[in-house]
Amino acid sequence: MGKVYDGLHRISFLINEEGVIEHVFNKFKTKTHHEVVLDYLNGND
Known part of the structure; x- marks a missing residue:
């Protein structure tokens, strides 16, 4: 059919007290x- 499937992508963000993204987890x-x-x-780490 010509379609490519890349699978699921899971992303999680660690947000500090000020609301700023401190770290991005993407391989888990x-x-x-x-x-x-x-x-x-x-x-x-």
Whole structure:
């Protein structure tokens, strides 16, 4: 049919107290998303 399917794109934003985007998470699985965010917050990026 000529159509290309790229799949799902999941994006999550970490927003600080001032409302500014601090970090963008775009490579994660939904099962481990919390671990990715906690690792970032703990400095294990």
